[in-house]
Amino acid sequence: MPKLAYLGPQGTFCEAALRRLAPDAERLPAANVGAALHAARTGEADGAVVPLENSVEGAITQTLDELAWGGPLLITGELLLPVEFSLLVRPGTELPQIKRIISHPAAITQCRGYLEREMPDALVMAWPSTAGAAQEVAAPGSPYDAAISPAIAAEYYGLDEFASGIGDRSDTVTRFVRVSPPGPLPEPTGADRTSLVAFLRDDHPGALLEMLSEFSVRGVNLTRIESRPTGDGIGRYFFHFDCEGHVADARVGEAISGLRRLCADLRFLGSYPRADRVATQIRAGTADDDFTEAAGWLERIRNGQA
Numbered sequence: 667m668p669k670l671a672y673l674g675p676q677g678t679f680c681e682a683a684l685r686r687l688a689p690d691a692e693r694l695p696a697a698n699v700g701a702a703l704h705a706a707r708t709g710e711a712d713g714a715v716v717p718l719e720n721s722v723e724g725a726i727t728q729t730l731d732e733l734a735w736g737g738p739l740l741i742t743g744e745l746l747l748p749v750e751f752s753l754l755v756r757p758g759t760e761l762p763q764i765k766r767i768i769s770h771p772a773a774i775t776q777c778r779g780y781l782e783r784e785m786p787d788a789l790v791m792a793w794p795s796t797a798g799a800a801q802e803v804a805a806p807g808s809p810y811d812a813a814i815s816p817a818i819a820a821e822y823y824g825l826d827e828f829a830s831g832i833g834d835r836s837d838t839v840t841r842f843v844r845v846s847p848p849g850p851l852p853e854p855t856g857a858d859r860t861s862l863v864a865f866l867r868d869d870h871p872g873a874l875l876e877m878l879s880e881f882s883v884r885g886v887n888l889t890r891i892e893s894r895p896t897g898d899g900i901g902r903y904f905f906h907f908d909c910e911g912h913v914a915d916a917r918v919g920e921a922i923s924g925l926r927r928l929c930a931d932l933r934f935l936g937s938y939p940r941a942d943r944v945a946t947q948i949r950a951g952t953a954d955d956d957f958t959e960a961a962g963w964l965e966r967i968r969n970g971q972a
């Protein structure tokens with residue numbers, strides 16, 4: 667039974683994602699995303715489940731940066747989890763008593779409309795996770811009055827649900843990924859995604875366009891692109907790419923080889939089955955057979971057999 671680290675404590679969306687991705691796994695709660703990934707790197711856990719992006723908030727930048735800069739890890743699976751927020755309070759708490767609210771920053775952003783409308787004077791503060799915030803509110807003598815959290819955390823920590831469905835949108839989804847230490851890749855399924863981190867060799871006109879061209883000329887569809895600062899000064903960025911397909915596919919392999927030549931560094935973050943099972947688009951002339959046929963043709967020309 668694998669042991670997987672996750673953003674704890676019990677009751678986070680991350681735990682719900684882990685339960686669905688690996689129902690039989692032993693669960694190791696971690697204090698934050700960095701600690702969960704650290705456990706996967708050091709072998710304390712066999713892997714980790716962490717949030718990567720949210721349909722309202724966008725990228726979970728801590729995860730992106732950890733995957734880009736920390737010791738190498740491979741994404742081996744993903745899950746799209748609908749997220750629904752509740753406001754949890756100690757039993758008996760009434761509206762005028764709710765003065766200090768805590769939660770994960772991504773959850774706070776997604777409930778901004780409710781907070782501004784219903785409790786505009788409350789102080790809203792960041793906490794490492796949603797369920798961690800619920801646990802804190804339940805702690806004796808806590809200075810905090812309410813937590814934005816999954817409803818399930820009310821049961822775990824003995825809180826009441828003051829309000830439910832408080833997210834600004836009812837259809838919010840967070841994409842979680844399972845990461846593992848480098849090892850064998852998941853088999854291609856025909857509905858896969860590949861994730862990469864690209865560091866520019868030098869900044870020049872068209873540098874991003876050149877990278878994008880490696881995908882486009884081979885008919886590889888991008889599903890996400892994100893720029894992140896390198897930290898070396900204003901205007902210095904590196905790029906996260908997600909594309910359709912598996913590195914075992916000829917067009918994806920060739921696009922990645924092309925990027926490798928262009929980039930100062932290219933980190934392969936994995937090829938893994940898509941959660942939505944949407945089959946990869948294969949444009950005319952970009953199937954594996956097309957690449958094999960073209961390579962054979964070139965070989966014949968080189969051998970004077972054309």
Ligand SMILES: O=C(O)C(=O)C[C@]1(C(=O)O)C=C[C@@H](O)C=C1
Pocket residue numbers: 673677678679680681717720726749770772773794795796797840
């Ligand atoms: O705190 C949690 O429950 C998490 O799983 C983290 C997280 C996030 O990082 O975005 C997951 C989904 C929600 O968008 C809010 C918080």
